[in-house]
Amino acid sequence: MLDELRQRLTTLQKATGLDSDPGLVPFGIAEVDAALGGGLAPGALHEIAAAGEPHLAAATGFTLGLAALPASSSRGANGVSEPGATRKHLVWIAEDMALAESGAPYGPGLDAFTLDPERLLTVTVGHRRDLLWTMEEALRCHAIGAAIGEIRHGPLDAVAVRRLSLAAAQSGALALLLRASPARDASTAATRWIVGAAPSLPVPDFEFGAPRFAAQLIRNRRGPTGSWIFEWRENDERFILATHTVPVAAPARDRSRQKIA
Amino acid sequence: MRDASAFAHSDSSSLRSAETLSEPPLVIYGKRGNADVLTAVDEDAETLGLHAGMALTQARAMHPAIEALEEDSQADAALLDNIADWCLRYTPLVATDPPDGLLLDIGGCAHLYGGESELVADLGQRIAQAGFTYRIAIAGTIGAAYAAAHGGRPAAYDTGTERAILLPLPLMALRLPPETVASLARVGLKRVRDIADLPRSPLTARFGGDLLRQLDRALGLEHEPLNPRLPVAPYVAEQRFHEPIGREDDVLGTVEKLAGRLAIALERRGDGARRLELTLFRTDGALRRIATGCARPLRNAQDIRALFAERLAALADEYDPGFGFDMVRLAVAVAEPAPAEQIGIGAAEDARELVRLVDRLSARLGAGRVRRTVAHDSHIPEQAAAMMPAQNTGRDLHDRALGWDAFRRHRATTELAPRPLRLLNQPEPIEALAEVPDGPPLRFRWRRAQHDVIAADGPERIEGDWWSEPASFARQQPHNLTRDYFRVEDESGHRFWLFRAGLYRDVTPHDMAQGRAPGWFVHGTFA
Numbered sequence: 001m002l003d004e005l006r007q008r009l010t011t012l013q014k015a016t017g018l019d020s021d022p023g024l025v026p027f028g029i030a031e032v033d034a035a036l037g038g039g040l041a042p043g044a045l046h047e048i049a050a051a052g053e054p055h056l057a058a059a060t061g062f063t064l065g066l067a068a069l070p071a072s073s074s075r076g077a078n079g080v081s082e083p084g085a086t087r088k089h090l091v092w093i094a095e096d097m098a099l100a101e102s103g104a105p106y107g108p109g110l111d112a113f114t115l116d117p118e119r120l121l122t123v124t125v126g127h128r129r130d131l132l133w134t135m136e137e138a139l140r141c142h143a144i145g146a147a148i149g150e151i152r153h154g155p156l157d158a159v160a161v162r163r164l165s166l167a168a169a170q171s172g173a174l175a176l177l178l179r180a181s182p183a184r185d186a187s188t189a190a191t192r193w194i195v196g197a198a199p200s201l202p203v204p205d206f207e208f209g210a211p212r213f214a215a216q217l218i219r220n221r222r223g224p225t226g227s228w229i230f231e232w233r234e235n236d237e238r239f240i241l242a243t244h245t246v247p248v249a250a251p252a253r254d255r256s257r258q259k260i261a
Numbered sequence: 262m263r264d265a266s267a268f269a270h271s272d273s274s275s276l277r278s279a280e281t282l283s284e285p286p287l288v289i290y291g292k293r294g295n296a297d298v299l300t301a302v303d304e305d306a307e308t309l310g311l312h313a314g315m316a317l318t319q320a321r322a323m324h325p326a327i328e329a330l331e332e333d334s335q336a337d338a339a340l341l342d343n344i345a346d347w348c349l350r351y352t353p354l355v356a357t358d359p360p361d362g363l364l365l366d367i368g369g370c371a372h373l374y375g376g377e378s379e380l381v382a383d384l385g386q387r388i389a390q391a392g393f394t395y396r397i398a399i400a401g402t403i404g405a406a407y408a409a410a411h412g413g414r415p416a417a418y419d420t421g422t423e424r425a426i427l428l429p430l431p432l433m434a435l436r437l438p439p440e441t442v443a444s445l446a447r448v449g450l451k452r453v454r455d456i457a458d459l460p461r462s463p464l465t466a467r468f469g470g471d472l473l474r475q476l477d478r479a480l481g482l483e484h485e486p487l488n489p490r491l492p493v494a495p496y497v498a499e500q501r502f503h504e505p506i507g508r509e510d511d512v513l514g515t516v517e518k519l520a521g522r523l524a525i526a527l528e529r530r531g532d533g534a535r536r537l538e539l540t541l542f543r544t545d546g547a548l549r550r551i552a553t554g555c556a557r558p559l560r561n562a563q564d565i566r567a568l569f570a571e572r573l574a575a576l577a578d579e580y581d582p583g584f585g586f587d588m589v590r591l592a593v594a595v596a597e598p599a600p601a602e603q604i605g606i607g608a609a610e611d612a613r614e615l616v617r618l619v620d621r622l623s624a625r626l627g628a629g630r631v632r633r634t635v636a637h638d639s640h641i642p643e644q645a646a647a648m649m650p651a652q653n654t655g656r657d658l659h660d661r662a663l664g665w666d667a668f669r670r671h672r673a674t675t676e677l678a679p680r681p682l683r684l685l686n687q688p689e690p691i692e693a694l695a696e697v698p699d700g701p702p703l704r705f706r707w708r709r710a711q712h713d714v715i716a717a718d719g720p721e722r723i724e725g726d727w728w729s730e731p732a733s734f735a736r737q738q739p740h741n742l743t744r745d746y747f748r749v750e751d752e753s754g755h756r757f758w759l760f761r762a763g764l765y766r767d768v769t770p771h772d773m774a775q776g777r778a779p780g781w782f783v784h785g786t787f788a
Binding site: 005054055056057058062064088089091099100102103104105106107108109110111112113114117118120121122123124125130133134137138141142143144152197198199200208209211212214225 | 622631634642646675787
C-alpha cells in the first residue's frame, strides 16, 4: 500500500518536470541551459505569453522554435535533417477567433522554424474546454511530438492545465501554451515565458537580420528566472544569444499606443 | 417483393379527433384551381356529411359553425418525412407517397415481427398511439397495395391476388391522372374490371401508354422500382430490445457488438467503413441519427465504438434517451476497399496513431475543424496553401500527398522570398505613407497602432491572374491587381508582410481625381 502510494507520488512528481530527467533538451546556450538545469524539459508543459497583442507573431516563432528543439538536439553531428521523415507531427489548436484575428499558420512560412507543413495538424475549437480536451488527446498520441494550444485571453482552469502536464509527462510530448497576453493565474507549467519582438541586427547589404526575441523566463520550476535576447538561426535550427553589438533594450514593450496621433 | 402501403391522415384533422366534442367540427382547406376546396375533415365533420374535395363555400353554407383552417403543405410534407423516418424501424426501404402515403418494401423483414399481420398490427398500434388514423395494406406490388389501402379493403393480401384486389376498384386506384380517369368515365369505363381485358392497342392509342403501364405494374406484369427516401447503406446491422436501453454505456456496447457483426461482412468483401451511421429508435417514435466519418477505411469494432463515444460526448445534452431506445441500427453508409491490417513498426505505427487521433478529434469536433495544410501550385499567396479536412487528405494521411515537396523544389529553383509565419484570412487595408510611389512605406497604421518602418525588403511582384481583365486600374477588382509585396520591420522589431495593390503607372489622373489610388494592405506577420 505504502509502496503503491510512493510510486504514485513519483509519477505525480514526474509530471511537473522536477526530477533530473536525462532527456532534457539543451538550448545550446550555456547560460540558459544552466538556468533550466540542463535544458528544456520535454514531457512537460511550457507557457509562452506574448508581451502584448502585437508581439504574438514573435511569440509564435519562439514557440515553434521551442517545439523544434528536441529534433535539432537529437540530430547527428552533420546537422542535416531529413524533412518529414523521422520527426513527429505537431498539433496546433486554437479557438476560432484566434486564427481569424491573428492569422492562421501559413504553410510556406513555417519552415523558417523547421516545421515542415506536412507535419502540422491544425485544429480549431469553439470552446476553451474543447481546446484543453483536444490538447490532452493530442499529447497522449504517440505520433505527436508537440501540441501548441493558442489561447487569447482569460484565465485557464488550473485542473485542466495540470491534466495537460500529466498527459505530457506520460507521453514525453511537449505541451506548449501560447497566450496572446501575459496572465497572472497560477500554473503548473514547468516554465513560463513572456516573449516579445526585438529589433533585428541589420546585416550590411540592407537585408533583414535574423529574427530576435526578447524573452523573459518569469517562472522556472528547476532554477532561477532570467531575461535574454535570442536570435533564431534558421540554418542551424537553433537559438543563439544575440550579440551585444547594438544596445540591448529592456524587453520590448508595446509602444504603439503612445504614438497614436 | 412485398409492398405495404400505409395511408395515414397526416394532418391536424386527425389530431383533433381525440379532443372534446364541444369543439366545432374542423375542416382543412386548400386552393385547388381558383376555389378553396376541403382537403381533409375530422370525424365530427364527416358525420355532418362533409368530405374532402367539397368546395369550402358549400361546406360553410351547409354548416356555418365549422372551423376551417388553411392547409400547410410544407408542414404536412415534413410530418410525412418524419413518419417515413420512423418507419425505418421496419425496413430501410421506405418511400413517401405525397401527400399522405408511405410505401414500405417489407420483403424479408416481416418475420422479425412474427409475420405480416403482426407487423401490420404493430405498425397500426404505433401510428394510432401517435394520434393518426391509418389504412394499411400489404400486397405483392406497389400498385395493388396502394389500391387496397386507398380504395379497397385494407388487409394483408397474398402475392398473386393482385387481380382480385384490383378488378372491383374504381380506376382512380391505379394512380392515374384525374384527366385520364375523367375521359375514361366519359366512355363508360369506371372500374378496373372495365378495362382489364379490353384490347390493348386501342386503349393505348386513345388514352396513352400510362394507363396500361399502371395496370401492368399493379398486376405485377411489369416491375416497378421503389425509390427509397434515404440511400440504402451497403452494410447494416441492427439490434432490437424488449426492454428499452438508455444508458450511454449500453448504447456503446451495442454499437461495438453491431460493429463486430459488420466487421465480418466488411472483411469478407475486403471493405472498410469510411462513413458510419448510427440510428437510435426511441420508444416514443423519435429518431436520433448520428453519423461519423473516418480518415481511412475502418472495421475494428473497438475503434468504431471509440468514434461514437466521442460523438455521444459531443452531443452532451442533445443525447436524450427519453424512455429509452428499443432499436439500434448501425450502418456503413460509405465503404471503401481496405487492405488487410498489417502490424507495422516505427513510422507506420505513428501514421496509424495519427489517423486514430484525427478520427477521434473529427468525430468530437467535426471534420471541418481538424485540418491539414495542402500546397497548391499557385503564385497567389492565399491560394498557395489551403487548409483541408484531415480526413479528406488521402488514405492514411500520407505526408507526401500534401504536395509540399513540389513547393520546396519550386522555392529552391526560384529563390522565393521568405513567407510569413501567419497569414491573415483577408488582407487588411492600412493607411501607409511611402516616400516614392513604388517603394516601401515609411510608416503605416494598422489596427489603430502606428508603425515606423526601419527596414524593408522588396518588392516581390506578384501579378494578378493572367486571365483577369487587363483593363484600366479603376475597373479591376482589388484582389486581381498586381501586388508588390514588402517585408518590413518596425522600430520594435515587429515584422509584417505588406503589399500595395496596383501600380501607379496604371493609374490615370482621372482615377486620382476620383480618389482611386493603389491601396496598401497587411497580409501576414513574421516572427
